[in-house]
Amino acid sequence: MRLTVPAFLTAGLLALAACSSGAGGSGEDAGPPRPGGTLVFAVSSDAGCADPAQVGSNDSIYSMRQIVDSLTDQDPATGDIKPWLATSWSSNPQATEWTFQLRPGATFSDGAPVDANAVKANFDRVPSLGARGTLPKGYLAGYQGTTVTSPTSFTVRFAQPNVQFLQGTSTHSLGLVSPASAAQTDDQRCAGVIGSGPFVLASYTKNQATVLTKRPGYSWGSSLFTHPGEAYLDRAEFRVVPESGVRTGSLQSGEVDAIASIGPQDEAPLAGAGIDLPSRANPGTPFGIVFNQATPLGADPAVREAVSTAINRQEVVSAVYTSQTKPATSALASTTPDYADQSAVLPFDPNRANQALDAAGWVRGPDGIRAKAGARLTLPLLYAPVIATNRPALELLQQQLRAVGIDLQLQERPVSDTATIQQSGQFTAAWLNVSRADPDILRAQYGSAGSNVFRFPAGTPLDGLLVAQAGTLDPAQRTQIVAQAQQQLVAQHLVVPVAELTTTLAVGPAAHSVAFDASSRIQLHDTWKSAP
Incomplete structure (x- = not known):
């Protein structure tokens, strides 16, 4: 039974398109997207972990989403499940077995292939995650194992029907990490994992900053990305700035390009300064x-x-x-x-x-x-x-x-x-x-x-x-x-x-196409910076 666009996922998500699905700087004369540059994004907090499977707060998900790819993606406008690393999928009539076909050629940044064995290594590890792994463990509830039938084909088995699993494969929580990262302890993983995403984790300093750099040669992005190949940005910096007023001032002065956690007192002065305020309701x-x-x-x-x-x-x-x-x-x-x-x-x-x-x-x-x-x-x-x-x-x-x-x-x-x-x-x-x-x-x-x-x-x-x-x-x-x-x-x-x-962001005039995903987190593959 092929479930490419399951009705139970689309049935309530059309309303998600009512809010802005993404935005960038307000300058309409910036020209076409250009590669290069550093996006500096100020967030209010840090989860104390650099592993997508072990973070649940938006401020940390913003950066971790960029270093991992998922089997599928979810269209924020319609709720449809779309190809990413997986090109197709099907379920048995009971939804206890889900079979996926992977695109060939994707690799983790340590050189390991993104193949069926890598998916199995990721999913087999999830049930043993500790307290920080609540989200992925929920998506794999009743997990019985993954059977690999070829490098690009595998079947995930559950003890009982699991209709929500397909949408779970589109989340950051089930984003794939290298088998070497999957095998590490929870705390080792929190120091930083290796993914296959459009960005690589360059450094992580708890409660201070997460620095990402572009992945050279990246060519296996989501079908929802607006351009193929590598990300435009060379670098993305996520700085932890707990004070709302400091974040706002830093954006107005041009020290940072975008900020999260906008308060009501920030709306009028930021809008008056020509700052774009994209927003999207969180499901x-x-x-x-x-x-x-x-x-x-x-x-x-x-x-x-x-x-x-x-x-x-x-x-x-x-x-x-x-x-x-x-x-x-x-x-x-x-x-x-x-x-x-x-x-x-x-x-x-x-x-x-x-x-x-x-x-x-x-x-x-x-x-x-x-x-x-x-x-x-x-x-x-x-x-x-x-x-x-x-x-x-x-x-x-x-x-x-x-x-x-x-x-x-x-x-x-x-x-x-x-x-x-x-x-x-x-x-x-x-x-x-x-x-x-x-x-x-x-x-x-x-x-x-x-x-x-x-x-x-x-x-x-x-x-x-x-x-x-x-x-x-x-x-x-x-x-x-x-x-x-x-x-x-x-x-x-x-x-x-x-x-x-x-989720309301504030995005300065030099940053463009800071897009929301279906869960109102950001996706930076298509983000770019204007020339200074």
Whole structure:
């Protein structure tokens, strides 16, 4: 059964084309693209790792995406899966076996061939990745092995139907690294891996900079790239600049060419200075609060309900985020396939929050914070400064929750530590989002058989729905199951969605064609610089 353009992937992604799919400098008279030059890109954070399989924050993905190729690519305008390293693919009727044909001639930058054995080495290694490898392990859930039939042909086998795997092959997380890199330990890989992408990792200095150089002779790019052959840029530098004002000033002065994590205060001055502000809504799970179900507060339905109904999502979005940002209305962002609007069960209703806490025996103290059985209603919230808006958004949530007697305590940790903390279970709730253009992100995040950092119990109706959607071949039936899962997650307040992430960049006039991919990360193969 040939699945070149699966309907279950395209069915919700047409809306992704509504935002800008990419942009560059605003100078229309720059002429045709020219090779050469260095793009300097300022980001706000660093995941502490230079391995695409072990990073999940956008600021690190921006650079890591450039050093690896994927088996497939995903069209950001339509959601269609397109050829990259793989020229064709097919599935058995049960979607338990996926067979791919590779293009010949691609190599890793250490000279090793990108062949079927290299793919097998990559996929065989994924299940043993540690806490930082949550994303690729989710895409390969139920992995039983890869059978190599020729240097350019292989079949990937799963224990159960896995309809989301094809889209997973388009992600940075399953981007291929050299077998020598695949065999290294997790920490060794985090020091830097060898890929086959249009750029090579020249240096990585944790919390400072990632430097990439053009791969000479590159000629096996995605079918979605706008030009064949090597990248235009000679070099790309990703500098870690945590302060939003410093990033903005550096762009305005010409010290950097582009910046990420644009705040609302940056929009008007940057636009007024002739800076382009490309934006694109991120599919996947929106920013929000997710409870650790193994903790007393996470297991308390009254607390979860009060947190959800005390939050004024529109106020948060208007005060903190760029003008293109929307309040979250489900456990999935509205640009994700099979999104189902749950806004009816996400009201801003402080009276309901107070009633739920009163009925559960949480009594206000002299300072307004509630307590029960001698324990204050203090909710520690784990988060990482992966985007400049996180801190101000959470400070506003603190005020909103205090109004109903909840003491929200912010626990900021480096992005490099959060995965380990979540795996340990030593947290009560976490603030996060994950971008992916497939609804299976719900199973990867909240299914009991996955990493399950939020300790969702097995055997529940929700758990059954998350498993069922991953193995359902009929697109309409899958849509229905995913909708039911979203309803349960939101109605039971197991997750508290707050704001949909919209990636807004600022790109100076000398940089052109900084393009978004389907997950609203950047692709630099076609990016170029104007003459100085």
